[in-house]
Amino acid sequence: MKKLIIVLVGNPNVGKTSILNHLAGTNLMIGNWPGVTVEKRSGKTFFQDYELELVDLPGIYTLEQATSEDESITIDYLTKGQYDLILHVIESPRLERDLYLTTQLLELKKPMVIALNMIDEAQALGISINERRLSELFQVKVVKTVGRTGEGVKELLPALVETYEKKLLPHFEILSLSQLPGATEEDKRLALVKGIYAEIVRREFFPKRPLTEILDNLLLHPVLGFFFLFFILYFTFKLTFDLSSPFIDFIDGFVQDFLAPGILTLLKNLEVPLFLSRLISEAFFGGLGIVLSFVPLVAVIYFFLTLLETSGYLPRVAFLMDRFTHKVGLHGQSVIPLMLGFGCNVPAILATRTLQDRLDRLLLIAMIPFMSCSARLVVFSFFALTFFPYPALLIFALYLVGILLAFLTSIFLRKSLLKKELSHFVMDLPPYRLPSLKVLFKIVFLHLKNFIVRAGTIIFALSVLVWLALNLPPGVEKLEDSVAGKVGKTLAPLFEPIGLGDWRITTSLIPAFLAREAILSNLAVILKVEEKEEVSFTFEEKAKEQVTKLWVAVKESFFSLFSLYPKALLVEEEEKGSLRGEIKKVLSPTSALSFLFFILIYNSCIATFVTMWKEGSRNFALGFLLYSFLLAWTVSFIVYKLVS
């Protein structure tokens, strides 16, 4: 079987991924281009005696010079890469714009097939394209397609194979035929594009107002536009967290209450040594639980982000918000990841992928951990209610401090490490489109797979390490004798100046690296308020309990659609009266305030750290960890000294 490498090239938002999805089916993959964080989509299909490998190159307008990282990838691949054919995807309603790139692709002297995509939209606008004439002029095969439904896509395969077998080269001399004395290369190209467009396109007058115009009048309205923006962002936030949180709780409970104890009972019955049994059931399956608990959240956030992007609304958010955000050196699109950060920092960092410029992305990633996530809210509420007379006011102030520090960090980075002029803003607004749900779900699934493979594996490994720190040496009974306890005691003098010199507090911060809300349960164990209970495990009883819990999760998720307030921000006040009393013995109100500021600022979350690593770089994530620690320590120190 012969292998052919085909590159999909076209302007951004012309439907390349939809075509790739229809061609590759289940063999579609999402990854990153080597050495960069630009997304790579590829797939393969089989036709006749050929294995066709399809590579979706990032969208580009011109091959002259790259102005961003993803454009560089496309230009490098097209000029230096090894491939056999070009599948040039054109957005039919905007043919004249796309032909400019077509004339440049001709000059690569590579076999090429043109897909006139979104032909249904062109027809709806009264545009009819003579594809035969286009084929004659460029001497390439032209196929009309509709990426959304897959119409005509399969006809591309025989066209590609035939072009390759007959070694059909496009009519690249067409540019030199231009008879414009004294004209520049660019003028000749533009004249050629205009001429070809006039030759192959016939337009009918349609009195109907296109949907994009009607929607833009509302969604880009200088006053109403912000109302709709707020509405859309609010519901994106609400649905992202409310739809996923019941399932996160279910997965957490399933692993902690069913899978881990079940495995432990099984291993005990098989007479496996206790330490090994606990390592497998608590560390391995516990780590797996942490990774799996992110699955609903990542799936829902990718669903909404892809929906906003493919529907054409995301670039409009950039236009509306850029009026304000550019004054602090941020791109208009930054509001979405920042807002998501209040729910959970992990999907917020993943959402920065909608920004094209790497420096803009890194800047935004460095701001997100300062947005107080719902896990921190649990800790804030507990401490604020335990120690302070006006808890709501204190929590609000902590949120504001987080936002302030995020912006100060952005200003600092913009003027130092991520220096860049935010002067050029140029963007093409695609028309509004109803995305295909099949393609949408496929993209979500691929992103999810990519997240589990790239970030999940490291989160899993680190969570096993934390478990080992808490349970080594084997057979340790008291936490203070464990590696974590010793580390906590060693670190205690470092935290003394900020009022947190008690080893029990510093030790509680170590497992909190797995999940911030775990601080409370860790403190409860350390302060011996709660003893870990040995509960007998009955498989049938527990299985029934899990089925009931799954049903409750489905119901909760469904009914959350009907409430206006985001449930993710509601904190259930648990009965922790005895813990409050014990904590009051360990911490003074001043130390508690210092502790809250430390939790607010320090990036103490394994999943956030790993996602920063994977979306930025390892050094960036480590550098930020150090920066957030130093900043947290300094602010806590100032607060502690000022208040005391």
Added chain:
Amino acid sequence: MTLNEAQCGDLILIKEIKGDEDILKKIMAMGLRKGSQFEVYRKCGRNLLLRNGANRFIISNKLAEKIEIELLARKPENCENVSCNLSEDTCPKEEDFCIPKRKKKGWGFFKKVYPFFAKE
């Protein structure tokens, strides 16, 4: 006349794109080309939103300065209900962004205490 001088509702014709910068070539490839007609659909903050049929572009004022245009028609009535002034009246000057510009304080105090702060 350059594009940044156009008003919301203006119908314009692109005459020349001045300069050789890569970003200008990209703009041209995006469809903002010599000889094309556009309507200034919105003018908000530092950006202009232009439209021509199905094409819509956002371009910042700094880039718009490099595009020479011919004004074909001025139709402010097209922008009566969608002018960004509706939300920007409270912020008359873009630079000030609603906050009155504070007079920058010098390092007078420090200069007195630490004379080496003073510039030559």
